[in-house]
Amino acid sequence: MTVRTRMAPSPTGEYHIGSMRTMLFNFAWAKKNNGQFVLRIEDTDRTRLVEGSLERTLQVVKDFGLSWDEGPVVGGPYAPYVQSERLSLYQEYANKLLESGHAYYCFCTPERLTQVREEQQKAGAPLTHYDKFCLKNSKEESEARVKAGEKHVIRYKMPADEEIQFNDLFLGPITFHTKDLDDYVMLKSDGFPTYHLAVVVDDHLMNMTYIMRGVEWIPSTPKHILLYKAFGWEMPLTGHLPNLKEVGAHKKLSKRDGTVDARLFLEEGYLPEALLNFLMLLGWNPGTEKEIYSLEEFISAFSLERVHKTDLISFDREKLLWFNGVYIRQMSVEDLWLQIVKWAATYGVDLGIDDRDHDYIIKVVALTQERLRLFSEFNELTSYFFTEPKVDKELLNK
RNA sequence: GGCCCCAUCGUCUAGCGGUUAGGACAUUGCCUUCUCAAGGCAAGGAUCAUGGGUUCGAAUCCCAUUGGGGUCACCA
Numbered sequence: 001m002t003v004r005t006r007m008a009p010s011p012t013g014e015y016h017i018g019s020m021r022t023m024l025f026n027f028a029w030a031k032k033n034n035g036q037f038v039l040r041i042e043d044t045d046r047t048r049l050v051e052g053s054l055e056r057t058l059q060v061v062k063d064f065g066l067s068w069d070e071g072p073v074v075g076g077p078y079a080p081y082v083q084s085e086r087l088s089l090y091q092e093y094a095n096k097l098l099e100s101g102h103a104y105y106c107f108c109t110p111e112r113l114t115q116v117r118e119e120q121q122k123a124g125a126p127l128t129h130y131d132k133f134c135l136k137n138s139k140e141e142s143e144a145r146v147k148a149g150e151k152h153v154i155r156y157k158m159p160a161d162e163e164i165q166f167n168d169l170f171l172g173p174i175t176f177h178t179k180d181l182d183d184y185v186m187l188k189s190d191g192f193p194t195y196h197l198a199v200v201v202d203d204h205l206m207n208m209t210y211i212m213r214g215v216e217w218i219p220s221t222p223k224h225i226l227l228y229k230a231f232g233w234e235m236p237l238t239g240h241l242p243n244l245k246e247v248g249a250h251k252k253l254s255k256r257d258g259t260v261d262a263r264l265f266l267e268e269g270y271l272p273e274a275l276l277n278f279l280m281l282l283g284w285n286p287g288t289e290k291e292i293y294s295l296e297e298f299i300s301a302f303s304l305e306r307v308h309k310t311d312l313i314s315f316d317r318e319k320l321l322w323f324n325g326v327y328i329r330q331m332s333v334e335d336l337w338l339q340i341v342k343w344a345a346t347y348g349v350d351l352g353i354d355d356r357d358h359d360y361i362i363k364v365v366a367l368t369q370e371r372l373r374l375f376s377e378f379n380e381l382t383s384y385f386f387t388e389p390k391v392d393k394e395l396l397n398k
Numbered sequence: 399g400g401c402c403c404c405a406u407c408g409u410c411u412a413g414c415g416g417u418u419a420g421g422a423c424a425u426u427g428c429c430u431u432c433u434c435a436a437g438g439c440a441a442g443g444a445u446c447a448u449g450g451g452u453u454c455g456a457a458u459c460c461c462a463u464u465g466g467g468g469u470c471a472c473c474a
Binding site: 008010012042044045047048106110113117124125126127128129153168171174175176177179180181182184185186187188189190192194195196198199214215216217218219220221240242243245247248250251252281282285287288289291308309310311312313314315316318319320321322323325329368369370371372 | 399400401402403404405408409410411412413420421422423424434435436437466467468469470471472473474
């Protein structure tokens with residue numbers, strides 16, 4: 001069977017460097033197996049949509065040197081690849097679940113839900129669940145209320161107590177019990193699906209064979225397993241990847257400590273090749289002492305067996321800087337200058353080179369190459385070649 | 399709190415029953431060099447979270463504890 005993997009960004013903000021790592025792994029696995037890598041847009045939360053973020057996400061993926069075989073812009077046999085354009089599909093499958101008795105209509109207001117939740121918390125319940133209030137309603141009654149235009153959602157009817165086990169690609173067997181799971185909402189009152197419904201329907205319809213995603217998805221995996229079972233579908237092989245954190249921190253990568261938006265790394269003057277190389281080693285290791293990998297080399301070396309089990313990896317910015325320096329030194333002087341110029345033009349950076357002739361600049365670049373770790377350091381590293389240094393005579397006398 | 403996952407130098411990791419626990423980043427020193435880098439060499443740095451087992455033998459297997467993380471939404 002053809003290996004098909006996907007990455008499904010949400011246009012709710014700027015693309016995160018950690019997501020780029022996950023995308024890289026999915027991309028590499030598809031490429032290694034001569035399969036397809038699919039990009040799908042999960043824009044089912046209309047309240048969090050951020051203007052232009054979809055376009056910027058697509059752009060940064062390209063800028064990092066990755067590409068997709070199917071997805072937005074390029075299309076493909078399973079189009080559309082944007083969930084908001086697939087609404088009728090989710091409704092259709094939600095209805096199937098309704099008919100087969102795996103789901104039910106719920107008319108509870110958000111206010112009632114919060115109230116129920118608060119009461120459960122007050123009573124000291126170990127976890128809060130929907131109280132299945134609407135499960136009592138007869139099918140006829142529910143359908144009549146829906147027909148009358150009453151606001152409703154569709155919930156999955158969680159089996160009383162069933163053991164659910166799945167074999168994580170990286171972590172091995174993981175067991176859950178349905179009694180710990182909620183009758184979660186699959187279809188929202190605005191007719192949009194929640195993640196759980198949409199991801200299962202799409203992954204199946206788009207013929208995905210492997211899913212690699214962050215560890216935060218482990219707890220929702222049993223919900224997906226149940227859906228696959230209810231539909232009678234086979235679930236793609238699924239594995240969960242460690243998240244990234246700041247060095248010395250216990251939490252996920254945060255803006256406080258530096259850049260987290262993938263695009264901003266480019267803007268600071270990191271090379272995509274260096275970034276990718278650094279990302280490869282965050283959750284995977286070849287088992288050899290080789291550390292410098294081109295994308296092609298990574299694709300052929302990548303294997304599922306060598307993906308790490310750890311759940312949190314430090315994003316060592318110091319080492320990333322080192323990688324960038326390595327890649328800068330690997331380039332020819334002419335190429336390096338070309339890249340710097342391109343970078344400056346893209347991000348509107350003034351290199352401060354005045355109108356010096358090319359030969360002079362190249363000499364300066366050659367002199368700077370060994371020292372340069374980041375394009376954004378170019379100015380302070382070379383300014384004295386282009387502008388008269390200002391000398392404070394008073395200071396000299398001292 | 400319930401459930402789930404994880405645990406080797408400061409950091410990223412190698413290790414999959416017998417190793418002086420290896421490498422890389424960072425740190426320090428030396429060499430090279432007109433400086434700074436880069437490069438080369440070297441050093442320090444890990445009681446393999448703790449406690450029990452299993453075994454002739456455990457970083458490696460099992461259990462418990464501790465610590466950390468994740469998750470419990472009409473967000474993904």
